[in-house]
Amino acid sequence: MPRLILVTVAPSVLTDIHRPRSVWRAVIALVVLAASVAAGSMRLGPALDPLNGIWAVARGTELPRAATGRIPGLSARVDVWYDTRDVPHIFAASEEDVYRALGYVVARDRLFQIELQVRAGAGTLTELVGRPALATDQRTRGLGMPRAAERELAALDTASADLRAMRAYADGVNAWIGQMDPADLPIEYRLLGRRPRRWSPVDALHLLNRMSATLSFSDLERRRMLAAEVAGDTVARAVFPVHSPLQQPIVPTSVPGLRLRKGKVPAPGTASAGTELDTIASALPGIDDTTQAVAGVARRRDGAEGAAGSNNWAVAPRRTKAGYALLAGDPHLDMTLPSLWYEVHLVVPGHLDVAGVTIPGGPGVILGFTRDLAWTFTNTGADVTDYYVEQVDDMRSPRRYLLDGAWRPLELRTEVYRGPRGEVLQVDTVRYTHRGPMRLYAGHWVSMRWTALEGGGAFGALRAGPHAHTTAEWLRVTAGYDVPAQNMLVADRAGSIAIRSTGRYPIRPGDGRGDLVRDGSKSSSDWTGWLPLDRYPAAVNPAQGFLASDNQEPVDPDMPNPTGGAYLGANWETPWRAARINELLRGDSVVTPDDMRRWQTDPGSARADYFVPYFLDAARRADSAGGASAQLREAARLLGEWDRRYTRDNERAVLFEAAMAELSRRAWARLSPLQYPVLAAVPVPSSAVLVELLGDPSSVWWDNPDTTAVETRDDVLAASLAAALGTVTARRGPPGDSGWRWSEVRHANIDHLLHIPAFSRRGLSVQGGTETLSPSSGDGVLGPSWRMVVQLGPEVHGWATYPGGQSGNPLSRRYANRLPQWLAGTLDSVRMPHTPGELAASDVRATLTLEPAR
Amino acid sequence: MRRFVPMLSEVALLAIAMVAATAVGGWWGVLVAAFAWGAWSGRAGGVAIAAVCAWASVLVWTAVIGPLPALVADLGSIAGAPGWLLVVATLVFPMALAWSAAVVGAVVRGGTANGRE
Structure with missing residues (x-):
């Protein structure tokens, strides 16, 4: 020009x-x-350009009072009424229409988010953000996720309700993309210089795969074998046990509280480093690498125990004040802005009437309630990933793999990574055995089998759930749900409560364990089937009158349970939160919705209740023996003042956390791979294993090999407490300084999806700490992503909130307007009108009328 | 004064035309409109001011109906520069574009491009 x-x-x-x-x-x-x-x-x-450029973002922040739109394929007009909480109530004539409208409405508020999340699951982030995302996309495609989504879509019957729902949703998203005003283009697209791409039905499956990767991928093999390399296999099995040494299972037993299993951590043995399988295992992808990959631009998860934890519980009518069943849902996930969740109410008269939250990009309500029942999930943490060492015909470029003495062809899939302008950035090949994708780790080809790559039941089950009217019906229609396995809690208006850890549990050969790398050259290494539904961990209307799950081991292996001893996994959260909520539930037989709400941010800690006396006793004994330093006496005095509650203004939790960190470091010092500096650090065993170790005061693990003296448990406890005081004082000043206040120590950090500081909310003071019901992780990235309480009376009533807001526009009033309420631990009353007319004019913030496209 | 009022009217009309041109053709609209003005009138005077007024008026309108100051602050934070610099850039850019295009337009027409033939 x-x-x-x-x-x-x-x-x-x-x-x-x-x-x-x-x-x-x-x-x-x-x-x-x-x-x-x-x-x-x-x-x-x-x-x-002030009309069409970045400045236009400031004009598209709020919904117009009344708007219209057109969607191809709508059978009739759809009315959308946004209430004063900015929740759209969608009234449609058919279920397909409701999903078309949902796609339109979600895209209207969260367009960039849904594209980013789907691209993360599809391994096409490079097309949006360029070369920096290449490694992330390679990991995602290397896990076989996009192939799995494509195959799942292809396997769907063209007339199936699932496919129709996905298509309808895509129609809605695309209708919005086609009709939006320049001012509505999200700011992220403008900053990246991109335009939104059109939506397709497979995108819903990419999204589900991404959730599966976040919640069902485990690295049990890696952590156990790393430990084996340092301290021997016997120790590895003990410090990373299949069953939690501390039990407070989901399926109730005759033991009301925490139960410590009989066990002992054996002395460190001979290292088993150097074996082929160990070398491979240590090279396997860690959980952090994987979740980071599929989360795309999300931050690394905090691997520390107690950093995350979902809770749910339900109370039978006989233990509630109003005589109606109560249910509380509290899933803890990555907190982002915009939020992971989007709140909606979907109505198809006489057919569907459901309120709750959808994951933007997915057709349907994932967690919520109807007029008859309510449901919510926590993650089961089942082991559904296994690795197999394969023998191949060519180490550099294999085309065949050996199985039972015969060569079988590998499926080769060429993966092309494109940049934002369609340019090819990279081409690679992902190879598949009959088990799944095969990658090169530590010089060995290792294939992976993972139920997430063989899914197909989750979407249908989630879509069917809201059509149920009783807990029994709900359990029946969700029976086909497969991955990620979830502890599904449900309560109904008739007063029934039930829970089932629903998922697809593979049955392995031999000892059935899934935390070992297996020989891929034999078909006898393969999974032999699936655990039948009647052996899933489940409980319906238990005698105790309540149910709770908190990511703990679903059943106590030493008590009668429906699983028949089947291996479900080995990645259980220590049941501290379970112990706390069970204690609260046991202690209250007139539970109110407000109690349920209050407990969601309860600052009490079963972990502190367990460990603090050990520290104080050790200090007292040291003092009695004349061996207590002034620092130890002072630390014990300070810790003794603590009420063991992680309130914002308490000034002692910081000392306890430092003491726990010291204790763990000293107790597991022998797992430090000093003699194998090339190894990655061995993950720290759980606090449940530490509890087991506490029961053995003279275990060799307590002895510091670098000293001539022989230390015991109490020596280490006392030394840890004294050292903790030194650490905290050095970092935060002397006791009494404001730096000791918990609000100065732990924060929630809610980052924007692209980690743009101006669009993030960081350093938020929250109540709760490690292993409380509202745990706050060290980096504050994980947390309560949706809090819900439902009372199932003649008229259902729900209360809820989440850390964010309905809009994805960082300049919108609706972007983070729920944060203050979330921080305060309060909930909003959820409206659930039968018809648009039930909403008073003052309750309506905006309307949207969607008509069939001509 | 006798010359000032018509000049003001001319600038106002040009500013309206610039807004319309921006709506139709984005930033290229400013270039085309200014070039056309220069080629038609043989003058470049006033067109730069009109372009600034046009884009400034859109910014003012945006500020009235939306949180423009917050956007200015956020963009400044992202760019690592004072937000007001972006506002200045938003006004300088059409000014430079319009003036230069109008001058070139006037030259193409055969004028002196200085506003006084």
Whole structure:
């Protein structure tokens, strides 16, 4: 363009050559024009354009009072009423119409988020953000996730309700993309210089796969074998046991509280480093690598125990004040802005009437309630991932693998990674055995089998759930749910409560354990089937009158249970939260919805109740023996003042946490791979194993090999407590300084999806600490993503909130407007009108009328 | 004064045209409108001011109906520069574009491009 102007203008300039001033003026103008056009062409022009550029974002922050839209395929008009909590109530004539409208409505508020999340699951982030996402996409595709979604879609019957729902949702998203005003283009697209891409039905499956990866991928093999390399296999099995040494299972037993299993951590044995399988296991992808990969741009998860934890519980009518069943849901996940969840109410008269939260990009309500029942999930943490060492025909570029003495062809899938302009950034090949994707780890080809790659039941089950009317019916229609395994809690209006750890549990050969790398050259290493439904951990209307799950081991292996001893996994949260909520539930037989709400942020800690006396006793004994230092006496005095509650203003939790960190470090010092510096750090055993170790005061684990003295448990407890005081004082000043206040120590950090600080909310003071019902992790990234309480009376009543807001526009009033309420631990009353007319004019913030496209 | 009022009217009309041109063609609309003005009138005077007024008026309108100051602050934070610099850039850019395009347009027409033929 500038060259064209120059050519055109030059003759005119020459005619004015006798006027030097004009010539110079023209030359300057040409230079300025060329510079302006060049700058404008390099994204500056479109960005600064005040009508269509980045400034337009400020005009599209709020929903217009009344709006209309058109969606192809709608069978009739759909009315959407946004209440004063900004929740859309969608009234449609059919279920497909409701999903079309849902797609439209969610895209209207969260367009960038749904594309980012789906691309993370599809391994196509590079097409949005360019080369920096290449490694992330390679990991996602290397796990076989996009292939699995495509195969799942292809396997769906073209007339199936699931496929129709996915198509309808895609129609709605695309209708919004096609009709939105320039001001509605999310700011993230403008910053990246991109446009939204059109939606397709498979995207819903990419999204589900992403959730599966977040919640069902485990690295049990890796952590156990790392430990084996350092301290021997016997120790590895003991410090990373299949069953939690501390039991407070989901399925109630005759033991009301925590139960410590009989066990002992054996002395460190001979390291087993150097074996082929160990080397491979240590090279396997860690859970952090994987979740980071599929989360796309999400931050690394905090691997510390107690950093995350979902809770749910339900109370039978006979233990509630009003005589109606109560249910509380509290899933803890990555907290982001915009939020993981989007709150909706979907109504198809006579067919569907459900309120709750949807994951933006997915058709349907995941957690919520109807007029008859309510449901919520916690993650089971089942082991549904296994690894197999394969023998291949060519180590560099294998095309066949050996199985039972015969060569079988590998499926080769070419993966092309494209940049934002469609340019090819990278091409690689992912190989598949009959088990799943095969990758090269530590010089060995290892294939992976993972139920998430063989899914197909989750979407249908989640879609069917809201159509049930009783807990029994709900359990029946969700029986086909497969991955990620969830502790599904449900309560109904008739007063029934039930829970089932629903998922697809593979049955392994031999000892059945899934925390070992297996020989891939034999088909006898393969899974032999699936655990039948009647052996899933489950409980219906238990005698105790309540049910609770908190990611703990679902059944106590030493008590009668429905699983028949089947291996479900080995990645259980220590049941501290379970112990706390069970204690609260046992102690209250007139539970109110407000009690349920209050317990969601309860600052009490079963872990502190267990460990603090050990520290104080050790200090007292040391003092009695005349061996207590002044620092130890002072630390014990300070810790003794603590009420063991992680309230914002308490000034002692910081000392306890430091003491626990010291104790863990000292107790497991022998797992430090000093002699194997090439190894990754061995993960720290859980606090449940530490409890087991506490029961053996003279265990060799307590002895510090670097000293000549023989230390015992109490020596280590006392030393840990004294050291903790030194650490905290050094970091936060002397006791009494404001730095000791818990609100100065632990925070919630809710980052924007692209980690843009201006769009994030960090350093939020929260109540709760490690292993409380509202745990706060060290980096504050994980947390309560949705809090819900439902009372199932003649008229269902729900209360809820989440850390964020309905809009994805960082400038919108609706972007983070629920944060203050979430921080305070309060909930909003959820409206559930039967018809649009039930909402008073003052309760309506905006309307949207969707008509069939002509 | 006799010359000031018509000039003001001209600038106002040009500003309206610039808003319309931006709505139709984005930032290229400013370039095309200014070039056309220069080529038609043989003058570049006033067109730069009109372009600034046009885009400034849109910004003012945006500020009236939306949280523009917050956006300015956020963008400044993202860019690692004072937010007001972006506002200045938003006004300088159409000014430079419009003036230079109008001058070139006037030269193409055969004028002196200085506003006084």
